[in-house]
Amino acid sequence: xxxxxxxxxxxxxxxxxxxxxxxxxxxxxxxxxxxxxxxxxxxxxxxxxxxxxxxxxxxxxxxxxxxxxxxxxxxxxxxxxxxxxxxxxxxxxxxxxxxxxxxxxxxxxxxxxxxxxxxxxxxxxxxxxxxxxxxxxxxxxxxxxxxxxxxxxxxxxxxxxxxxxxxxxxxxxxxxxxxxxxxxxxxxxxxxxxxxxxxxxxxxxxxxxxxxxxxxxxxxxxxxxxxxxxxxxxxxxxxxxxxxxxxxxxxxxxxxxxxxxxxxxxxxxxxxxxxxxxxxxxxxxxxxxxxxxxxxxxxxxxx
Numbered sequence: 420x421x422x423x424x425x426x427x428x429x430x431x432x433x434x435x436x437x438x439x440x441x442x443x444x445x446x447x448x449x450x451x452x453x454x455x456x457x458x459x460x461x462x463x464x465x466x467x468x469x470x471x472x473x474x475x476x477x478x479x480x481x482x483x484x485x486x487x488x489x490x491x492x493x494x495x496x497x498x499x500x501x502x503x504x505x506x507x508x509x510x511x512x513x514x515x516x517x518x519x520x521x522x523x524x525x526x527x528x529x530x531x532x533x534x535x536x537x538x539x540x541x542x543x544x545x546x547x548x549x550x551x552x553x554x555x556x557x558x559x560x561x562x563x564x565x566x567x568x569x570x571x572x573x574x575x576x577x578x579x580x581x582x583x584x585x586x587x588x589x590x591x592x593x594x595x596x597x598x599x600x601x602x603x604x605x606x607x608x609x610x611x612x613x614x615x616x617x618x619x620x621x622x623x624x625x626x627x628x629x630x631x632x633x634x635x636x637x638x639x640x641x642x643x644x645x646x647x648x649x650x651x652x653x654x655x656x657x658x659x660x661x662x663x664x665x666x667x668x669x670x671x672x673x674x675x676x677x678x679x680x681x682x683x684x685x686x687x688x689x690x691x692x693x694x695x696x697x698x699x700x701x702x703x704x705x706x707x708x709x710x711x712x713x714x715x716x717x718x719x720x721x722x
């Protein structure tokens with residue numbers, strides 16, 4: 420694999436977060452505020468060295484550079500201005516923490532009766548709404564594209580929520596799935612170190628830590644999610660390569676829609692999303708999720 424392709428894949432698999440910076444803008448010739456997107460780092464030792472773009476908030480000038488960051492430090496060097504200091508804080512996220520809303524949400528999920536199937540039903544309702552709105556696309560081309568970007572982003576978000584909630588709830592209710600994930604040498608989840616003090620007063624400590632780990636997973640990283648499903652519950656979330664590639668491409672476009680106002684990171688050109696491709700994506704998502712849901716049932720989930 421070439422260096423450029425390897426770097427591109429690493430950038431796509433990395434979580435990014437919009438962040439504020441302070442820099443001496445060469446064009447303004449003054450210390451100013453700016454913005455950039457930084458790779459998210461976790462407290463379990465993640466580090467990144469990736470290309471970034473820093474934009475001056477005063478003159479809107481953008482400067483390409485590289486960021487080297489871990490949990491403690493964040494250093495940004497601009498390509499054409501190596502002596503310019505850029506002050507930024509690491510985009511930190513704890514691998515073992517989640518907010519109160521997440522906790523309440525997952526507590527609610529675990530209390531649902533099997534017959535209610537809230538996860539699958541919520542996904543189907545969202546995709547149905549996306550398809551309905553797609554056919555009502557505005558005649559104004561600019562408005563139509565804005566709506567298409569929003570609908571594509573919502574479709575992929577619905578997929579990620581379904582995959583996350585289904586996997587987490589299935590694993591939480593299956594000792595067999597927990598053992599598979601914790602014992603997998605490939606995933607290495609079970610190799611996470613902890614102190615004995617961490618386990619004091621925690622019932623079923625390994626399950627709790629495993630669920631915390633899954634809640635911190637970025638479910639737009641479909642390759643990682645695919646592996647978790649395969650190892651944990653023996654399910655392939657996309658049995659046909661064409662389907663997987665179509666969804667992967669949509670995930671990339673969604674990232675550009677959310678973080679770059681629809682502009683491709685490589686070319687700078689705005690993605691053009693037509694009605695046919697959007698409807699084709701929703702059909703693929705429905706087919707994939709329906710297959711996963713059936714296989715989850717076979718596995719013995721209590722969803």
